[in-house]
Amino acid sequence: MIETVFNSDDLPKAERFAYWHEITCRTLMPTRVNVDDEGSFRASVRILGSDALQVSTETVQSLMRAERTPKLIRRSDPEQYLLGVVQNGSYEFSQLDRESTFGVRDLILFDSSYPFHVRHQGGTHVMFRFPKKLLPLPFSKVTPLLATRLPRQEGIGDILAHCLFEVTREPSRYRPSEITRLLNIALDLLTTLLSHELDALDSLPPESYREALIVRIHAFIHQRLGDPELSPMTVADAHHISLRYLQQLFAADGTTPAAWIRRQRLERCRQSLTDPHQNQRPIRAIAACWGFTDNAHFSRLFRATYGASPSEYRASYQTFVRETTSPLRE
Numbered sequence: 001m002i003e004t005v006f007n008s009d010d011l012p013k014a015e016r017f018a019y020w021h022e023i024t025c026r027t028l029m030p031t032r033v034n035v036d037d038e039g040s041f042r043a044s045v046r047i048l049g050s051d052a053l054q055v056s057t058e059t060v061q062s063l064m065r066a067e068r069t070p071k072l073i074r075r076s077d078p079e080q081y082l083l084g085v086v087q088n089g090s091y092e093f094s095q096l097d098r099e100s101t102f103g104v105r106d107l108i109l110f111d112s113s114y115p116f117h118v119r120h121q122g123g124t125h126v127m128f129r130f131p132k133k134l135l136p137l138p139f140s141k142v143t144p145l146l147a148t149r150l151p152r153q154e155g156i157g158d159i160l161a162h163c164l165f166e167v168t169r170e171p172s173r174y175r176p177s178e179i180t181r182l183l184n185i186a187l188d189l190l191t192t193l194l195s196h197e198l199d200a201l202d203s204l205p206p207e208s209y210r211e212a213l214i215v216r217i218h219a220f221i222h223q224r225l226g227d228p229e230l231s232p233m234t235v236a237d238a239h240h241i242s243l244r245y246l247q248q249l250f251a252a253d254g255t256t257p258a259a260w261i262r263r264q265r266l267e268r269c270r271q272s273l274t275d276p277h278q279n280q281r282p283i284r285a286i287a288a289c290w291g292f293t294d295n296a297h298f299s300r301l302f303r304a305t306y307g308a309s310p311s312e313y314r315a316s317y318q319t320f321v322r323e324t325t326s327p328l329r330e
Helices: 013-027 070-075 139-145 156-169 176-198 206-223 232-238 243-251 257-273 283-289 295-306 310-325
Strands: 002-007 032-035 043-049 054-060 064-068 080-088 091-095 098-102 107-111 116-120 123-131
Touching (some): 013 043, 043 176, 091 107, 107 139, 123 156, 206 243, 232 257, 257 295, 295 310
Antiparallel strands (some): 064 116, 080 123, 091 116
16 A cells, blocks of 8 residues: 655755655656745655555644646646545636635645646645546546536445545554455545436446445435335435345345344444433434434344344443543553
């Protein structure tokens, strides 16, 4: 797995900007950058991933203007799409005569093969980049979405942003193979998001269509896990497919729609039972929050899945936490 880490605080002030510019041009793509005061420039960068899929998080604490010119593109073009997600700050971005301002959690897609300009006062963003050939949509369909604000308030866009934030927030928690898997999921989510915006799911190759539809269905279910009326039939209806086809989609992964929904609900309940902020919350209330209306039925399912009743599981976890966090006594 590729990992590059840079923090300007590790260098003398006079060298910070030049070294940061060199490392970002080498590991991301060549750009021309100006800052108001190189002497006060501060920045940090972390890049993770493989040769194909990479995610980076970058913080710049200076007013900065950057551009990718036709000359730089002719000199070096990785032929990539890049998806930026703003964590904090405000960014002004333009490409293909489109100009937009992006704020917290906004998503922006752009193309390394076209000139662009970006200006910001300082902030943090996550950047997901990958070869254009990996996105199973025609270039001509993607181009109208470049440098526009992609939907992110709810649904696929929000899940995509959360996935990328999760990878970069504390990457040491994940094995390299898990980071690769998460980045592949991010690519699937982006494919689904763009397809939805273009109403282009039908134009995807069959396997890509199936994968994109599954991601979309999973996102739909996660948003509605607390609704006791959620069922395989409501999922099928919401996606304009037959119940039989929905069952075939899940059967390819060795499960059923009902079992997958049930397992997701149980896992959310298990997480709540181990959350110290919910120690005093009644188990019945936790179960109801995630769609279980029959407490006895919930307890049976929980025991069958985790080998203990909900109350036993909570008590055992609390005991484990106390024993592992208590100071050693002689």
